[in-house]
Amino acid sequence: MANITIAIDCMGGDFGPSVTIPAIKYVLDNRTKEKPATGDTVDFQLFGQLENIESELNTLKFNDRTKISLHQSDDDVLMTDKPSLALKNKKSSSMRLALESVRDGRAHACVSAGNTGALMAVSRFVLKMLPGIDRPAIISALPTSKNGQVYLLDLGANVECNEKRLAQFAIMGNELCKGLDGVNSPKVGLLNVGEEEIKGSQKLRQAAALINKLDDVEYIGFVEGNQIFSGDYQVIVTDGFTGNNVLKASEGLSEFLLEKIKHAFQRNWWTKLIGLLAKPMLNLFKDEINPERYNGACLIGLRGVVIKSHGSANVHATVCAIEEAILQAKQKVPSKIRASLESAQINLQRVQ
Amino acid sequence: MANITIAIDCMGGDFGPSVTIPAIKYVLDNRTKEKPATGDTVDFQLFGQLENIESELNTLKFNDRTKISLHQSDDDVLMTDKPSLALKNKKSSSMRLALESVRDGRAHACVSAGNTGALMAVSRFVLKMLPGIDRPAIISALPTSKNGQVYLLDLGANVECNEKRLAQFAIMGNELCKGLDGVNSPKVGLLNVGEEEIKGSQKLRQAAALINKLDDVEYIGFVEGNQIFSGDYQVIVTDGFTGNNVLKASEGLSEFLLEKIKHAFQRNWWTKLIGLLAKPMLNLFKDEINPERYNGACLIGLRGVVIKSHGSANVHATVCAIEEAILQAKQKVPSKIRASLESAQINLQRVQ
Numbered sequence: 001m002a003n004i005t006i007a008i009d010c011m012g013g014d015f016g017p018s019v020t021i022p023a024i025k026y027v028l029d030n031r032t033k034e035k036p037a038t039g040d041t042v043d044f045q046l047f048g049q050l051e052n053i054e055s056e057l058n059t060l061k062f063n064d065r066t067k068i069s070l071h072q073s074d075d076d077v078l079m080t081d082k083p084s085l086a087l088k089n090k091k092s093s094s095m096r097l098a099l100e101s102v103r104d105g106r107a108h109a110c111v112s113a114g115n116t117g118a119l120m121a122v123s124r125f126v127l128k129m130l131p132g133i134d135r136p137a138i139i140s141a142l143p144t145s146k147n148g149q150v151y152l153l154d155l156g157a158n159v160e161c162n163e164k165r166l167a168q169f170a171i172m173g174n175e176l177c178k179g180l181d182g183v184n185s186p187k188v189g190l191l192n193v194g195e196e197e198i199k200g201s202q203k204l205r206q207a208a209a210l211i212n213k214l215d216d217v218e219y220i221g222f223v224e225g226n227q228i229f230s231g232d233y234q235v236i237v238t239d240g241f242t243g244n245n246v247l248k249a250s251e252g253l254s255e256f257l258l259e260k261i262k263h264a265f266q267r268n269w270w271t272k273l274i275g276l277l278a279k280p281m282l283n284l285f286k287d288e289i290n291p292e293r294y295n296g297a298c299l300i301g302l303r304g305v306v307i308k309s310h311g312s313a314n315v316h317a318t319v320c321a322i323e324e325a326i327l328q329a330k331q332k333v334p335s336k337i338r339a340s341l342e343s344a345q346i347n348l349q350r351v352q
Numbered sequence: 353m354a355n356i357t358i359a360i361d362c363m364g365g366d367f368g369p370s371v372t373i374p375a376i377k378y379v380l381d382n383r384t385k386e387k388p389a390t391g392d393t394v395d396f397q398l399f400g401q402l403e404n405i406e407s408e409l410n411t412l413k414f415n416d417r418t419k420i421s422l423h424q425s426d427d428d429v430l431m432t433d434k435p436s437l438a439l440k441n442k443k444s445s446s447m448r449l450a451l452e453s454v455r456d457g458r459a460h461a462c463v464s465a466g467n468t469g470a471l472m473a474v475s476r477f478v479l480k481m482l483p484g485i486d487r488p489a490i491i492s493a494l495p496t497s498k499n500g501q502v503y504l505l506d507l508g509a510n511v512e513c514n515e516k517r518l519a520q521f522a523i524m525g526n527e528l529c530k531g532l533d534g535v536n537s538p539k540v541g542l543l544n545v546g547e548e549e550i551k552g553s554q555k556l557r558q559a560a561a562l563i564n565k566l567d568d569v570e571y572i573g574f575v576e577g578n579q580i581f582s583g584d585y586q587v588i589v590t591d592g593f594t595g596n597n598v599l600k601a602s603e604g605l606s607e608f609l610l611e612k613i614k615h616a617f618q619r620n621w622w623t624k625l626i627g628l629l630a631k632p633m634l635n636l637f638k639d640e641i642n643p644e645r646y647n648g649a650c651l652i653g654l655r656g657v658v659i660k661s662h663g664s665a666n667v668h669a670t671v672c673a674i675e676e677a678i679l680q681a682k683q684k685v686p687s688k689i690r691a692s693l694e695s696a697q698i699n700l701q702r703v704q
Contacts, residue, residue, distance in 0.1 A: 116545075117551075145608050193593060193596040193597070200511055201593070225604060248578040252578035256495075256496070257609055264636045277626045277630075281623050281626065285609075288616075
């Protein structure tokens, strides 16, 4: 039985408390209903403008406050703030206070939908990096054809990466996959414009050579974009610019395709009737590919669990991010990675 | 009435003549059946190892040779060849001979599924660039939610691009969209990890400033990956590394989703029955998203039409690439772009 405390940056994202508070309520209500067999309990620290948070709590008739504590913040990190500004001038932001709670051991994980660059800079400053890691990367799991999942990193924390950083991503992705999914020897690929060794930039070929030298990483080679969802790889490494665009394009494409399939059944009364009969199957499909379900990426490489929720996340997506935080807090992901990193110390020295 | 001649690099791609020859036969057979109202005729120049080509022609009982001419090549450009090697040492390759036919006015367009880097280098050497353009870019149209399409470039010809090259892509994409789709003032976006002006690398912010200065380009701003398929933009500019990975990831995701939806209807006899009834609608959907349909990207910026087919293209996909070549040859795309480039000369000087 564990008691997990999650610190929430209630002001982050496009919608702030109007999304974060209902998501917290949903998680708590569902836990009360379900009474998890493990006996685990979860409570929340809410960081933000108390006036806004209170107003949202009242609207939702969120009266039982035994599982939440409120913490006033005096600044908001805006989506347009430069990371350096957020770091230097916004020392009482909801984002920063939530991260400090993790640093001080008062919370086990932090969830924020705020400015990604700022979250990375502040996390790095407040929580510090695991030994041997330069900067956090954003990592998330995506579904694959073979029913397993694939971890893709970096998804936007580092728009420019040298070959050493890419090799560090390979180590971290490898360790996360082993720790969370119990995969013994994840297959690791490096995203490129072709599988052939001569393809891509010099930096990428250098990264391939570095990753290839790592003893504990089963490096397969360059992998092309169309293989991300194939299930042939468990970890795919790329720079944050490419990863971010690949991930968001996939989200956009999923939405587009859901619209298209809806449209295909709306042409006339007959197709509408079949659509009605096919609804349970279509809903199953819809649920499986819904990007909201995959919301909640991890800022990996830090000494604490930080989950980044999508800036435009709705309540359902935010619930998924919170559940991911609870899972990683329970699993003590940073400790596992740290332990693995220590045993992989020789690897790290090679790529620093 | 026009007589269009297409030069085919029969040896390119993963499957060579076993895919290119059936595709040519399909296009010719269909044209004979359809008798196009325009009275346009199409014939083909087949470049490759004659022994292989003849063997394939015999297997297919391709006896009427009035619409095809065969041209022996002595080298093959391999998928693993460095572009510089293909350029210097393979002067009698099927790829090169097909391009020379376009250069010499014997063919109106060339189709190749060969090594992208080599195709770019050889095209550039043989056909030369349009005035004011440094290097070709690969551009292709993708479907969008709003029934229109969006042109994405570069898709892999230039893995690293400086700000000036990105601005040239904006001009070319803009002109292609105006010329082919008749869009008066295409909305142009620059792919980035966020819409805010401070996002992304310095190079990208410099590119945004350059594109913003172009008189004839309606530059909207940074665009995120999830907006590619939204229909809000008609042209999206990015470097070849990102574009290639976004495109291929989209192809991989489409295939993955088609599998998933098939699976959703295969759970039991009832879902299979509904699946049977829903088949016409599902096929409509499948056809719309089939990546094969969008095969046939253009190497834009050259003085001739060069269509790049996917290395792993099957017969259907190759047919689509050939049809794209016929369309662009008929529409005289390079002349249109050239005319537009001349009128946009002042734009070009600004970004060189």
